[in-house]
Amino acid sequence: MKALIALILLVQLPIHKAVPAAPPAPLGCDDPESEAAAEVAVNYINGHSHHGYKFALNRIEDVRVVPQGPNDEMIFLELDLLETKCPILSPTPLENCTVRSFTEHAVEGECDVKLQKLDGTISVLASKCHSEADSNQDIGKVCPDCPVLVRLNNTEVLEAVSAALNDFNSKTTGPYLRLLEIGRGKIQYVPSHVVAVEFAVGATNCSAEEAKVNVGACQLLPEDQSNFGFCTGSMTKHPIQSIHVNCQLYGHQPGVTYAHAGQDTSAGLPPSTVGSRNHDLRLSYHDPLASESSSSEMFRSMLSAKPVTKRAVAEAAQHDKVPRPVGFVPPPPPCPGKIRYFDI
Known part of the structure; x- marks a missing residue:
């Protein structure tokens, strides 16, 4: 009889179904982890540039993360950079270098960088960069009398x-x-x-x-x-x-x-x-880790990573449609990030 009562009690206990964990929110361009990866990337780029000037981070355009294991992940960054007044041979630390103003005829750099975060340590695996001076027309609209690069x-x-x-x-x-x-x-x-x-x-x-x-x-x-x-x-x-x-x-x-x-x-x-009017990062920057094959692999990986990120963003947007209390301020979009100096 005692056994029968115990069985009945067990049957009456509420059954809790396992609820799948919500997918992690996409990494934002201004998140600390993104900024830490961008700092490593910019230092690497300046450290392997042989001509022209050092570049500073202006904006993180996009970031994608692909998990590789418990303590390993790939990070793909799209970065906007701006030329500073520090020559590449200068010992001045980048944080003390002045970014060249728009009216001094700014030069913008664009870089795609593949990094690995392994056991908390971030390192660059491959990168591809290009830089170009702003157009004379854009300078003329703001400062008609400013001299431009020749x-x-x-x-x-x-x-x-x-x-x-x-x-x-x-x-x-x-x-x-x-x-x-x-x-x-x-x-x-x-x-x-x-x-x-x-x-x-x-x-x-x-x-x-x-x-x-x-x-x-x-x-x-x-x-x-x-x-x-x-x-x-x-x-x-x-x-x-x-x-x-x-x-x-x-x-x-x-x-x-x-x-x-x-x-x-x-x-x-x-x-x-x-x-040319400026030293192009595509020509003056040498990435000893990147080859044609590794660059191709990098972009293939980035393309395959995009749908995952888009799905995560869509799911996050869907969850954000639930009713919110009065005064609720939605979080900023994950990307692109903030502009640190000015937009070209």
Whole structure:
């Protein structure tokens, strides 16, 4: 009898069905994990760029996460970057570099990056970048009188760089400086005809006085003594001709090299920049981890990851249609993220 009563009681107990867990909300572009991955990506990009300037994060356009295991996931980022005023050879930390303003003719970078987060550590697996100066028309709408970027091999730019560097070398008591590359060139025609230039330099094994005797013998310092720097200059051609130049050497930085230090840089231009207005990340940035096959695999993976993310977003939107209390403020959309500087 006791056994029968116990059985009846068990049958009368409420049956609780297992409720499947709700899918995780999609990772937002401004979430801490996304920003941490973007920081790793930007540092990697700047660390493997050989020409031009450092880039800062302006916006995370998209983020997708594909779980690979209990403690392993792939993160795919689409990033918008902006050029800073720090040359790529500068030791200045990125957080202390000033982003070039819109009216200074901004250069925007776009990068697709594949990362892995394994046991909490984020690393870059592959990346693909491109950068381009904003259009002259966009600059003109905001600042009609602002000078705009011209081709790096523009005749007046080459003339101004040569005149500025010669002027500096003729007055310095330090080492003779040799041109590494031209970074930027702009020409203003009114009210004065002025050519403004920026260019990277390297110290040679000659003093400025020794160079006057035999400049052909002056070679860049060897890698274990290298000393790179940066110059800004302007050449006024009308109404009065004048040259202004300022150069700064950074001092020896162990491990920092210039990609074309062993080549003839008398023109100050890598072949890939001839005819361009800016150093394109697609050409000046080298990703040692990425190959054609890994890049193809990266984009295939990104495409296969998109439907998963879209479904998660759709489900989150569906759940958000339930009645909310008065005063409820819905969360911001997961992507794209906030603009840190300005939109181009």
